[in-house]
Amino acid sequence: MMTLTYALLAVAAFLLWWRKAEWGWIAVLVALGLGIVIFVGDVDFSQNLGIRL
Amino acid sequence: MKEPILTPEAARVLNFVGLLCLIGVLVGAYIYQFSYRELPCTLCLLQRLAMLGVAFGAALNLTFGPQPRYYGLCLVSAVFGIGVAVRQTLLHINPYFDTDIGQPTLEVTTNPPFGSPVFGLDLYVWGVVVFAVAILAIGVALMFRGQFEPVEEEPEWFERLAAIAAILLFAMASVETISALLECGFGDCPNDGSWNWWAFH
Numbered sequence: 069m070m071t072l073t074y075a076l077l078a079v080a081a082f083l084l085w086w087r088k089a090e091w092g093w094i095a096v097l098v099a100l101g102l103g104i105v106i107f108v109g110d111v112d113f114s115q116n117l118g119i120r121l
Numbered sequence: 122m123k124e125p126i127l128t129p130e131a132a133r134v135l136n137f138v139g140l141l142c143l144i145g146v147l148v149g150a151y152i153y154q155f156s157y158r159e160l161p162c163t164l165c166l167l168q169r170l171a172m173l174g175v176a177f178g179a180a181l182n183l184t185f186g187p188q189p190r191y192y193g194l195c196l197v198s199a200v201f202g203i204g205v206a207v208r209q210t211l212l213h214i215n216p217y218f219d220t221d222i223g224q225p226t227l228e229v230t231t232n233p234p235f236g237s238p239v240f241g242l243d244l245y246v247w248g249v250v251v252f253a254v255a256i257l258a259i260g261v262a263l264m265f266r267g268q269f270e271p272v273e274e275e276p277e278w279f280e281r282l283a284a285i286a287a288i289l290l291f292a293m294a295s296v297e298t299i300s301a302l303l304e305c306g307f308g309d310c311p312n313d314g315s316w317n318w319w320a321f322h
Contacts, residue, residue: 070166070310071301077173078294081180085287088184093194096177100201103170107205109309110163 073102125267132187132268133282139258140179140286143172146251147293150244154300159236163310164209166301168248171202173294175255180290184283187268192259199255206248209235213243223312 080095127135147169154161161169178195182188212218213232218225220232234243242250262268272279304310 069307070163070170070305071298071307073170074173074294074298074301077170077177078291078298081177081287081291081294084177084180084184085284085291090181090185092177093181093191096174096194096198099170100174100198103167103201103205106163107167110312111208 069102069106073099073106076102125265125270127262127265127268129186129268129270129272130276132262132265133183133279135262136179136182136187137282137286139255140176140183140289143176143179143251143255144289144293146247147172147297149239151296151300153236153239153244157237160304160311162209162235162312164205165235165244166297166305166310167205168202168209168245168252169297171198171205171252173290173297174198175202175252176290176293180283180286183279183286186272189263189269192263196256196259199252199259203249203252203256206245206252209245210243210249213245 076095076099080089080092080099083089084092150161150165150169153159175195175198178191178193178198181191181194185191212220213234216229216231217227218232219228219230220235236244239247301310
């Protein structure tokens with residue numbers, strides 16, 4: 069998923085340069101959303117906070 | 122009419138300098154990655170992602186003129202980045218967390234830092250510093266309203282600066298994509314920092 073997240077930013081950056089596509093800011097928000105999903109998956113709350121989900 | 126302190130022209134130059142600084146940090150991380158043969162962990166890659174997000178906001182400011190929305194994008198990215206960087210720093214400070222197995226422990230451990238330090242600080246601590254400076258800089262920049270005034274006749278260098286920024290951003294994001302593909306494939310990234318290129322397995 070990390071690869072797809074970076075790829076999304078790369079495509080948005082390319083279109084910003086080539087077409088001046090303003091929607092790139094939405095792509096960044098989506099990429100950050102994916103980043104949060106990856107982050108939460110990496111944390112493993114059940115172990116780190118001593119709670120069982 | 123009184124001349125604003127931060128003119129649209131000055132704001133563009135500052136955004137470009139900020140973007141260059143972030144790209145410089147990312148290039149530095151790359152040089153470090155290849156010269157020390159230490160692959161970035163998941164949290165490291167997320168911090169790089171956040172830095173690209175901040176740089177993207179700056180590139181939008183350069184392309185379409187400074188707008189609060191684009192500064193907001195920088196801010197959201199920087200807050201995400203500092204959250205990740207602080208977590209990684211705390212993992213290595215906490216004596217009851219074993220970073221080797223990635224789990225808490227009842228034994229006191231001396232967690233080795235991830236990677237080699239740069240100027241005495243580990244990369245994730247530098248991450249905290251970079252994002253804290255970015256948040257501070259964006260906060261200060263938002264205090265000046267003059268930069269949001271429309272420019273009657275845009276000079277040619279506006280467009281040139283915007284194009285350079287977007288190309289740099291695209292180049293950096295592409296390189297990161299290829300690196301992430303080789304390291305992680307389309308699944309989870311390995312967290313052991315070893316040199317295991319996915320494509321060659």
